[in-house]
Amino acid sequence: MSVPAGYYLILAAALFSIGAVGVLIRRSVIVMFMCVELMLNSVNLTLVTFARINASLDGQVLAFFVIVVAAAEVTVGLALIVNLFRLRASTDADQVGALRA
Amino acid sequence: MTPVLAQATEGGAAELWTFIIVGAVALGSAFGLILMRNAVHAALMLVLNFLAIAVLYAVLQAQFLAVIQLIVYAGAIVVLFLFVLMLLGVSREDSLTARVPGQKTMASVLGVLLFVSLAAATAGPFLGDASVCGSEEALTGTGDGVPCLGLAAVNAAEGNLRGLGFLLFTDYVWAFEVTAVLLVIAAIGAIVLGRRQEDPSELVEPGSTVLPARRGSGSAATEPGAGPTDADEGAATETSEATPPEGEERT
Numbered sequence: 001m002s003v004p005a006g007y008y009l010i011l012a013a014a015l016f017s018i019g020a021v022g023v024l025i026r027r028s029v030i031v032m033f034m035c036v037e038l039m040l041n042s043v044n045l046t047l048v049t050f051a052r053i054n055a056s057l058d059g060q061v062l063a064f065f066v067i068v069v070a071a072a073e074v075t076v077g078l079a080l081i082v083n084l085f086r087l088r089a090s091t092d093a094d095q096v097g098a099l100r101a
Numbered sequence: 102m103t104p105v106l107a108q109a110t111e112g113g114a115a116e117l118w119t120f121i122i123v124g125a126v127a128l129g130s131a132f133g134l135i136l137m138r139n140a141v142h143a144a145l146m147l148v149l150n151f152l153a154i155a156v157l158y159a160v161l162q163a164q165f166l167a168v169i170q171l172i173v174y175a176g177a178i179v180v181l182f183l184f185v186l187m188l189l190g191v192s193r194e195d196s197l198t199a200r201v202p203g204q205k206t207m208a209s210v211l212g213v214l215l216f217v218s219l220a221a222a223t224a225g226p227f228l229g230d231a232s233v234c235g236s237e238e239a240l241t242g243t244g245d246g247v248p249c250l251g252l253a254a255v256n257a258a259e260g261n262l263r264g265l266g267f268l269l270f271t272d273y274v275w276a277f278e279v280t281a282v283l284l285v286i287a288a289i290g291a292i293v294l295g296r297r298q299e300d301p302s303e304l305v306e307p308g309s310t311v312l313p314a315r316r317g318s319g320s321a322a323t324e325p326g327a328g329p330t331d332a333d334e335g336a337a338t339e340t341s342e343a344t345p346p347e348g349e350e351r352t
Contacts, residue, residue, distance in 0.1 A: 002114065002116055002117055002233045003116050003117050003120045004227060004228050004229065004232040004233050004246065004249075005227045005232045005233075005234060005249045006224035006227035006232055007120060007124075007228075008120070008157065008161065009220070009223045009224035009227060010220045010224045011120075011124050011127065011157075012223075013216050013219035013220040013223060013224065014128060014216055014220075015127060015128070015131050016215070016219060017212045017213070017215045017219065018131040018132060018134075018212065019131070019135075020211075020215055021135060021208050021209060021212035022134060022135030024204070024208035024212075025135065025205050025208045026135060028140055030182065030185065030189075031143050033182075034134060034143055034144065034182060035135060037147065037174075037178065038131060038147065038150060041150070041154050041174070045158075045161075046223060048158055048161045048163045051161075051163070051252065052163075052249065052250075052251060053227065053234070053247070053249045053250065054250060055255055056255070057252070057255060057261075057264045057265055058268065058272075060166055060261075060265055061265060061268050061272075061273055063163070063166055064265070064269070065273075065276060065280060067166075067169060067170070067173055067174070068280050068284070069280070069283065070174075070178070071173055071177065071178060071284075072283050072284055072287035073287075074178050074181055075181070075287045075288065075290075076287050076290045076294065078181055078182070078185045078291075079290070079291040079294035079295045080294060081185060081189075082185060082188065082189070082295060083295075085189050091189065
């Protein structure tokens with residue numbers, strides 16, 4: 001009566017799929033960005049689970065780097081969203097059809 | 102090492118119940134994230150999801166990453182999201198109506214396909230009895246499934262934090278240094294992107310009599326060959342010494 005490691009992988013796959021569906025169906029750029037964060041977290045869960053399966057801490061180091069890169073990505077991405085809002089007065093992804101301002 | 106929650110519960114029934122409850126919270130908050138109409142509610146669902154994943158990290162014997170998850174994700178990143186949401190205004194409800202017909206149905210079908218393929222690809226070999234970390238079957242290598250070796254021995258030898266730090270500063274020290282550069286680049290990029298786009302006409306130093314509409318004529322007057330008569334005469338001569346600095350860059 002215990003948890004095989006595959007259950008964590010199934011949970012991570014479910015979270016990744018939910019995040020991908022969220023990116024596809026939401027229209028606000030900010031919520032799409034949150035769904036990307038959810039997908040990054042599910043990948044981290046997979047990495048930590050495989051670190052436990054293989055009895056090695058390397059997967060946890062990789063998850064640590066993913067967290068750091070995600071923090072940097074959020075900083076730049078939110079600055080881009082603020083700039084987009086200044087140009088369009090909206091965060092709707094459908095309104096951004098052209099590259100030029 | 103003092104036994105912590107994860108080591109005490111390895112392979113026991115407590116891990117199963119923890120997984121069921123926390124996994125349900127994670128799944129429910131993920132669905133809430135993509136279904137909430139209000140973006141602030143979606144951000145709060147994201148916090149709940151991060152907390153659930155932090156608990157799962159602790160159960161998976163990644164104690165350091167559990168704390169880092171709380172501090173960096175739930176503490177910093179979501180606060181940044183909420184800050185931007187408040188800055189841009191939260192009164193508008195996000196419309197969930199799809200612009201492409203059948204978009205939600207297609208996205209859901211694709212999501213289910215993605216889940217099935219991901220779960221089959223990653224979790225397929227790890228569902229047997231031997232994949233229960235810390236169990237008898239895993240230790241002896243009997244039973245079906247790839248055996249889960251477990252991190253209990255590694256963490257008990259020198260501790261999770263000490264082991265991670267040792268790896269980080271020996272094998273992965275180059276990646277660590279590059280990460281530091283990346284953070285600096287991200288900070289500079291956020292500053293550059295977040296700076297207000299100044300209108301050059303507002304950069305005129307205070308006290309000068311130049312109006313923004315005359316900026317073109319003032320810069321034309323400072324060119325060596327251009328006389329004051331080809332621009333509007335009279336006005337160009339008195340604005341020539343008060344030319345804004347960026348007028349020269351624009352010529």
